[in-house]
Amino acid sequence: MFSGLSESKAAPLKRKWKMEEILLEWARAIHRENPVVDAHFDLAAEVYNRRLHGERNVVERHYLQHFWEAGLNVCVSSVFVPSKDLPEKGLHTAIAQIEALREDLEPIRSEVGIVTGREELEQALGRGRIGILLSLEGLDPIGTDLYLLRAFYDLGVRGAGLTWSRPNAFARGCCPAGEMKEISGGLTDLGREAVAKMEALGMYLDVSHLNNDGFGDVLECAARPFAASHSDAWTVHADYRNLRDDQIEALAARGGVIGLNACGTIAGAAPYPREAALECLCRHVEHLVRVAGEEHVGFGFDLCNGLSASMPRLSFETEEDDLLLHHGEMPLLSAALLERGMTEDTLIGLIGGNFLRYFRNVLS
Ligand SMILES: [Zn+2]
Numbered sequence: 001m002f003s004g005l006s007e008s009k010a011a012p013l014k015r016k017w018k019m020e021e022i023l024l025e026w027a028r029a030i031h032r033e034n035p036v037v038d039a040h041f042d043l044a045a046e047v048y049n050r051r052l053h054g055e056r057n058v059v060e061r062h063y064l065q066h067f068w069e070a071g072l073n074v075c076v077s078s079v080f081v082p083s084k085d086l087p088e089k090g091l092h093t094a095i096a097q098i099e100a101l102r103e104d105l106e107p108i109r110s111e112v113g114i115v116t117g118r119e120e121l122e123q124a125l126g127r128g129r130i131g132i133l134l135s136l137e138g139l140d141p142i143g144t145d146l147y148l149l150r151a152f153y154d155l156g157v158r159g160a161g162l163t164w165s166r167p168n169a170f171a172r173g174c175c176p177a178g179e180m181k182e183i184s185g186g187l188t189d190l191g192r193e194a195v196a197k198m199e200a201l202g203m204y205l206d207v208s209h210l211n212n213d214g215f216g217d218v219l220e221c222a223a224r225p226f227a228a229s230h231s232d233a234w235t236v237h238a239d240y241r242n243l244r245d246d247q248i249e250a251l252a253a254r255g256g257v258i259g260l261n262a263c264g265t266i267a268g269a270a271p272y273p274r275e276a277a278l279e280c281l282c283r284h285v286e287h288l289v290r291v292a293g294e295e296h297v298g299f300g301f302d303l304c305n306g307l308s309a310s311m312p313r314l315s316f317e318t319e320e321d322d323l324l325l326h327h328g329e330m331p332l333l334s335a336a337l338l339e340r341g342m343t344e345d346t347l348i349g350l351i352g353g354n355f356l357r358y359f360r361n362v363l364s
Contacts, residue, residue, distance in 0.1 A: 299352075
């Protein structure tokens with residue numbers, strides 16, 4: 001299995017290149033020359049938490065270098081409100097996270113910035129600037145008032161999931177928060193109204209935290225392509241957060257994209273040994289591509305180590321659960337996929353081309 005982690009002690013000009021080094025250089029070149037997208041990253045919540053504790057320039061200090069190493073062009077920042085803030089402080093926390101992120105990016109605005117429209121996205125891509133898209137991870141902050149959905153659109157939010165697992169006014173979600181066991185029950189009438197309003201506003205629907213009943217309801221009521229930004233394949237690892245093959249097929253048939261989740265609990269591996277972690281991610285990717293088709297799979301890594309370190313521990317979280325330690329390791333995954341026989345064309349869609357096409361449609 002490709003590791004990319006060993007270093008030769010010979011001088012660069014004299015050493016004989018190993019196959020794994022050649023693959024990693026190939027992967028890095030592909031990342032440099034093509035769009036790279038992470039469709040789910042809990043950035044705003046972490047930035048807000050760290051700034052509350054006095055840190056500044058959080059993205060620059062913790063992430064910018066890794067973003068460059070990945071060749072990242074577009075990153076979706078979720079707006080994630082922890083259960084302790086609900087219901088009373090949900091709206092406050094969501095707005096504060098967005099504004100904290102905006103303020104944190106201000107000193108590096110020539111390199112990273114929030115994008116809200118197609119033109120801004122194309123400008124960012126053209127200038128090599130990283131575009132951040134905002135997505136609400138659960139509609140809890142709006143309570144039961146769909147007018148607030150428009151308010152979040154006006155704040156720049158361009159995607160949303162109806163629920164982050166925990167039941168709310170819109171849907172039941174895939175588990176009671178923190179208990180990690182599947183529950184039943186689909187969308188409420190208000191949830192269906194929310195889907196219609198999101199589509200009318202120009203926001204994409206993210207089904208990653210819905211349960212099976214909710215997914216079925218979305219198939220009935222959604223008119224536009226929807227995404228599962230950070231979910232893996234149930235067939236590879238039977239976790240309540242992952243999608244069955246028939247769901248993956250249905251999402252792809254509607255023109256949606258599913259993003260590979262690199263959370264160890266969800267993918268079904270531990271971060272160490274590193275080779276086994278990469279192999280697990282490759283098996284999910286290959287299955288998703290087989291079932292969905294290569295144009296409907298991307299990355300939504302859900303890297304959470306940073307967020308976990310910035311907040312009081314949630315009871316169900318394990319420390320350092322991410323199978324990629326940071327975005328700078330993205331080319332390692334790409335090299336491993338090349339080694340296993342993935343074609344360059346398929347990889348180009350996977351690392352960003354597919355989600356970029358989806359987001360371009362949403363933003364136009
Ligand atoms: Zn999530």
